[in-house]
Each structure stands twice: as structure tokens, then as C-alpha cells.
Amino acid sequence: MLRYTLRRFLGAWPTLLILMTMAFFMMRAAPGGPFDTEKTLAPEIQANLDKKYHLDEPLIKQYGRYLYDLAQGDFGPSFQYKDYSVNELIATGFPVSLRLGGTAIILAFFIGSLLGTIAALRQNTATDYTVMATAMTGISIPNFVLAPLLILLFAVNLQWLPAGGWNDGAFKNTILPIIALTLPYVAYISRLMRSSMIEVLRSNPIRTARAKGLPEHTVILRHAMKPALLPVISFLGPATAGIITGSVVIEQIFGIPGLGRYFVQGALNRDYTLVMGVVVFYGVLIILFNIIVDVVYALLDPKVRY
Amino acid sequence: MTAQDINALQSLNSKAEIKGRSLWSDAMQRLMMNKAAITSLVILIIITLMVIIAPAFSPFEFDEIDWDLILTPPNIENRHIFGTDAIGRDLFVRTLYGGRISLMIGVIATLVSLLIGISYGATAGYLGGKTDAVMMRIVDILYAMPFMFFVILLMVFFGRNIYLIFIAIGAINWLDMARIVRGQTLSLKRKEFVEAAVACGVSTPRIILRHIVPNLLGIVVVYVTLTIPQVILVESFLSFLGLGVQEPDTSWGALVNEGAQDMEIAPWALLFPAGFLATTLFCFNFIGDGLRDALDPKDR
Numbered sequence: 289m290l291r292y293t294l295r296r297f298l299g300a301w302p303t304l305l306i307l308m309t310m311a312f313f314m315m316r317a318a319p320g321g322p323f324d325t326e327k328t329l330a331p332e333i334q335a336n337l338d339k340k341y342h343l344d345e346p347l348i349k350q351y352g353r354y355l356y357d358l359a360q361g362d363f364g365p366s367f368q369y370k371d372y373s374v375n376e377l378i379a380t381g382f383p384v385s386l387r388l389g390g391t392a393i394i395l396a397f398f399i400g401s402l403l404g405t406i407a408a409l410r411q412n413t414a415t416d417y418t419v420m421a422t423a424m425t426g427i428s429i430p431n432f433v434l435a436p437l438l439i440l441l442f443a444v445n446l447q448w449l450p451a452g453g454w455n456d457g458a459f460k461n462t463i464l465p466i467i468a469l470t471l472p473y474v475a476y477i478s479r480l481m482r483s484s485m486i487e488v489l490r491s492n493p494i495r496t497a498r499a500k501g502l503p504e505h506t507v508i509l510r511h512a513m514k515p516a517l518l519p520v521i522s523f524l525g526p527a528t529a530g531i532i533t534g535s536v537v538i539e540q541i542f543g544i545p546g547l548g549r550y551f552v553q554g555a556l557n558r559d560y561t562l563v564m565g566v567v568v569f570y571g572v573l574i575i576l577f578n579i580i581v582d583v584v585y586a587l588l589d590p591k592v593r594y
Numbered sequence: 595m596t597a598q599d600i601n602a603l604q605s606l607n608s609k610a611e612i613k614g615r616s617l618w619s620d621a622m623q624r625l626m627m628n629k630a631a632i633t634s635l636v637i638l639i640i641i642t643l644m645v646i647i648a649p650a651f652s653p654f655e656f657d658e659i660d661w662d663l664i665l666t667p668p669n670i671e672n673r674h675i676f677g678t679d680a681i682g683r684d685l686f687v688r689t690l691y692g693g694r695i696s697l698m699i700g701v702i703a704t705l706v707s708l709l710i711g712i713s714y715g716a717t718a719g720y721l722g723g724k725t726d727a728v729m730m731r732i733v734d735i736l737y738a739m740p741f742m743f744f745v746i747l748l749m750v751f752f753g754r755n756i757y758l759i760f761i762a763i764g765a766i767n768w769l770d771m772a773r774i775v776r777g778q779t780l781s782l783k784r785k786e787f788v789e790a791a792v793a794c795g796v797s798t799p800r801i802i803l804r805h806i807v808p809n810l811l812g813i814v815v816v817y818v819t820l821t822i823p824q825v826i827l828v829e830s831f832l833s834f835l836g837l838g839v840q841e842p843d844t845s846w847g848a849l850v851n852e853g854a855q856d857m858e859i860a861p862w863a864l865l866f867p868a869g870f871l872a873t874t875l876f877c878f879n880f881i882g883d884g885l886r887d888a889l890d891p892k893d894r
Contacts, residue, residue: 303736306735315751317751425876429875432850432854435854436857440857529742567743567744567747570743
């Protein structure tokens with residue numbers, strides 16, 4: 289098991305290296321530097337700026353320096369927020385995003401698998417159709433459509449909840465963004481859970497369990513749940529990536545000071561180091577999470593050999 | 595042999611000519627039974643036709659500004675049946691025009707990913723061995739990348755170019771396609787007809803193209819109907835952030851973004867494009883589901 293985990297970690301390095309390399313060269317290939325303003329700077333100032341940020345060195349040396357800094361966990365200074373390093377910006381934005389995204393993924397997992405199981409147990413009944421139709425709606429309405437609709441209904445018309453803002457993470461402010469972020473993934477997971485549960489319920493081990501005369505809830509909870517959850521577990525990797533991407537939009541719509549919002553602002557302001565920092569940071573996070581999901585999967589699935 | 599026997603033989607013969615049931619006719623029959631899928635197909639065809647034809651019949655151009663009619667609600671008398679936007683452009687025409695771009699991006703980017711995915715997956719699966727291992731390892735490595743962020747970076751760095759959107763989105767989506775196609779190819783290449791082709795001395799590229807790829811069609815069709823809505827979603831997401839299609843051109847995502855800004859005073863500017871976008875995604879998903887059930891009815 290330990291060896292498998294280690295091997296998965298080693299296998300992540302090429303991905304990580306390609307990620308950083310692509311990010312770096314894309315940034316450098318982009319037309320327009322971060323200091324391009326309306327008025328041209330005096331050549332001396334330009335030269336000084338270039339020197340300070342090592343933009344005057346040969347590309348390969350810059351690349352080496354960039355990797356070296358990253359290896360030490362240093363994302364460099366932000367070009368736009370002059371007094372902050374990218375690390376500091378990530379440190380302020382990430383806890384907010386983590387709270388949103390973390391809650392969303394946990395809720396999506398539990399509600400989704402619960403709904404999927406219920407639909408599978410009542411296959412081809414009104415309950416099943418209702419859950420599946422709702423899930424289809426959840427998949428088809430993108431979160432950036434859902435979020436304004438939620439605001440329109442609950443904040444503007446009914447005035448139950450605030451339309452946006454973070455308010456230091458007050459519970460009321462988190463409800464709408466979390467719903468908007470969670471709902472599509474509840475839909476995906478419940479569909480996934482339904483079809484895998486249906487398949488598992490037809491399998492031989494379950495027939496045996498029933499033949500033994502075990503009560504239905506024992507059959508479901510002790511015997512069917514674990515194998516049925518496997519596809520859902522392996523979906524958690526892509527789901528996390530999706531929720532992180534989704535949080536970019538959600539934070540933008542609700543005006544939440546998270547990492548996603550920095551990312552969009554940075555992207556629009558051509559704050560290269562900030563944007564790069566966020567991409568690499570999230571990339572590492574997603575890769576790490578994928579490894580954890582794989583290891584958990586291997587632990588749960590007796591068919592995986594390691 | 596009596597005349598009766600001959601008659602019996604002939605009638606047997608004609609019975610034998612009764613058409614066999616192929617996989618496709620079987621699947622077609624099952625699909626026809628699926629009301630949700632067929633309804634979706636009809637709605638989708640209507641939306642597609644509307645998007646292509648209807649703007650021509652409207653008295654307004656998609657970029658025609660009317661400063662006297664800013665954010666007017668839907669009104670049949672002044673012929674702005676979906677109302678107008680923040681600078682007085684007709685929303686009916688803009689919604690359909692945006693749909694044209696959204697659907698076009700959906701279809702073209704899917705074709706791009708299809709082309710790359712099929713050729714890559716079929717080659718890896720058919721050649722097998724070390725080539726396969728290396729090719730699929732590359733897919734694994736790319737698979738773990740947060741591509742959405744890269745698309746955003748591309749848009750930021752190289753400008754908001756519509757062709758770049760096709761390429762960027764197509765370049766992400768081929769990974770899934772390649773995996774699915776490879777899996778299918780692995781089982782296909784052990785079939786007798788491939789062996790026969792090899793025995794006849796057909797060249798490898800020709801076997802892949804003539805014998806493997808046509809047999810992948812079923813799974814590809816299902817996957818295409820499920821990829822198109824994904825692509826539309828990605829494009830809308832980019833346009834929503836202001837990184838996709840640029841003014842005065844528009845797409846459903848861009849319209850939703852504009853609508854969301856004025857939704858307190860003019861909810862119709864949000865609701866019409868959002869409705870079209872969601873309905874289209876809904877229909878594609880239902881058709882994809884229906885096709886999958888029709889071709890592989892094990893879940894029903």
C-alpha cells in the first residue's frame with residue numbers, strides 16, 4: 289500500500305513539471321508585458337523594472353530561476369498589488385475559497401449518494417423519475433446561470449438572503465454561493481450513484497446476502513454501499529477540479545474575496561505572476577487530490593492490485 | 595419432388611428474406627420508444643432552425659442600437675418580443691444570434707476533439723505494446739492538468755479570438771475521446787474481420803481507417819452528443835467571465851453575463867438567454883442519455 293502511494297506520488301511529477309513549464313512559456317510568449325501602460329516609460333525605468341523582475345535575462349535562465357523559486361514555495365511578487373507577494377495573496381484568498389469549495393464537495397458527496405441510492409432502490413417509480421429529472425435539470429443549468437437566478441429569487445424578490453458580499457464568512461452570506469456551487473455536482477453524483485447501485489444490487493454477492501435472510505437495510509448499508517460508491521469516489525477527483533473552476537465564477541458573481549476572484553482580476557489586469565501562481569497552486573492541489581482519491585479507491589476496491 | 599413441396603420451399607425461401615435486425619435498427623427502435631429523447635430531439639431541431647433562420651425575419655439587426663428603447667420589457671407592439679438590452683438592442687435577435695455562435699462552437703470544437711481523439715485512441719489501441727503504453731501515459735499526464743485555467747490563460751495572453759476558442763476547447767476534450775476509443779479498439783482488433791484484413795495484407799493505417807474506425811461509430815455518436823453541451827458550457831463560462839466572444843458578437847454565455855448585471859430592473863434580459871442555454875443543454879443531455887440506453891440497454 290505504501291509503495292503504491294509512493295509510486296502515485298512519483299508519477300505526479302511529470303504532470304507537475306509540464307504544468308509549470310507550459311504555464312511559464314505561455315506567460316512569456318504572451319504579447320504585451322505586465323508593465324505596458326498607456327504612456328511609455330522612460331527606457332531607464334523600463335530597464336530597472338526589467339532588471340528587478342529579471343526580465344532582462346535569457347529565457348532559459350528565467351525558467352530555471354522560476355522553477356527554483358517554485359521548488360521553495362515562492363511564487364514571487366505580484367505585479368499589480370505592488371506591496372504583496374503572490375504567496376500573501378494566496379494566503380488571504382485561499383481559506384475563503386477552501387471553505388466554499390470544501391463545504392460544496394462534502395455536501396455534494398453526501399446528498400448526491402443519498403439521492404442516488406434512493407432512486408436506485410425505487411427504480412422506475414415516481415420517486416426515481418423525480419430525482420432523475422431534477423438531476424438532469426441540475427446538470428443542464430450551469431452554475432453561472434443558477435447563481436443569478438438564485439440571487440434574483442432569494443435576494444431581490446424574497447429578500448431572505450444577502451445578494452452578495454462575504455461579511456467575514458457570516459453563515460447567511462455563504463448559503464447562496466454554496467448552493468450554486470453544489471447543485472450541479474449533487475446532480476452528477478446522484479446519477480452516477482443510481483446507475484452503479486442498480487448494477488451492484490443485481491450482483492451475486494447481494495443475492496447471497498438476501499438469500500441469507502439479512503434485513504434489507506443491512507444488505508444496502510453493509511454490502512451494497514461500498515462497491516456502489518466506487519465510481520462516485522473516482523469521480524471526486526474531476527469533481528474537485530470542477531468545483532475549483534466553478535468557484536472562480538461564483539466568487540465573481542457574489543463578490544467573495546476568494547482566490548478565484550483574485551484569479552479573474554489578475555487575468556483581466558495581466559498580473560502574470562498572480563495568475564501563474566494561482567494556476568500552479570490549484571494545479572498542485574488538484575493533482576494531490578487526485579492521488580488521494582486514487583489511494584482511497586485502491587483501499588476500497590479489492591480488485592485493484594498494488 | 596411434388597409441386598406442393600416446391601411451393602413450401604419457395605415460401606420458406608421468401609420467409610428467409612425477412613430483414614434481420616441489426617444493432618442499429620434495434621437501437622433505433624429503442625430510441626423511438628424513449629419519449630424524453632425524441633421530444634428533446636424535436637425541440638433541439640426547432641431551436642437550431644430558429645437560430646439559423648429566424649434572425650433574417652426580424653426587423654432588427656443584432657448590433658442595431660436604439661437609444662430610445664433601453665431595457666424595455668418584452669412587447670409585441672414595438673416588435674421587440676424579448677425586450678431590449680442596456681443599449682437598446684433587440685434581445686430576440688441577439689439571443690438567436692448568440693445561439694448561432696454557441697451552437698457553432700459546440701459542434702466545431704467537438705469535431706476537433708473527435709478528430710484528434712479518434713485518430714489518437716485508435717492508433718494507440720491498435721498498435722498496442724510500448725507505443726500504446728507511452729501514448730496513454732501522455733494522456734494520463736495531460737488528464738491531471740487543470741485545463742480550464744489554461745484556457746483562461748490562453749484567452750488572457752493571446753486575445754479573445756474565436757478560432758482560439760475552438761482550438762483550446764477541442765484540445766481539452768480529445769482526452770476522454772481518446773481513452774474511450776482506445777478501449778473499444780482493444781476489443782475490436784481481436785475480431786475475425788480484422789484478422790482477415792491482416793491476412794489479406796491490408797496496411798495498418800488502412801485497417802485502422804477502414805475496419806476499426808467505422809465500428810467505433812456507436813460509442814462515438816453517444817459521446818458526441820454528450821460533448822457538445824460540455825463545449826457549449828465551457829464557451830459560455832468563458833464568455834460569462836468576459837473572456838470569450840467579444841462585442842458586438844455575442845453568445846449565450848455573454849448574454850447571461852449582461853443580463854445578470856441588470857437583472858433587478860430587467861429580468862427578461864437574463865431569463866431569455868438563460869432559458870435557451872439551459873433548454874439546449876437539457877436536450878443534448880437527454881438525447882445522449884437516450885442514445886446510450888438505446889445502444890447499451892443494460893441499465894434499463
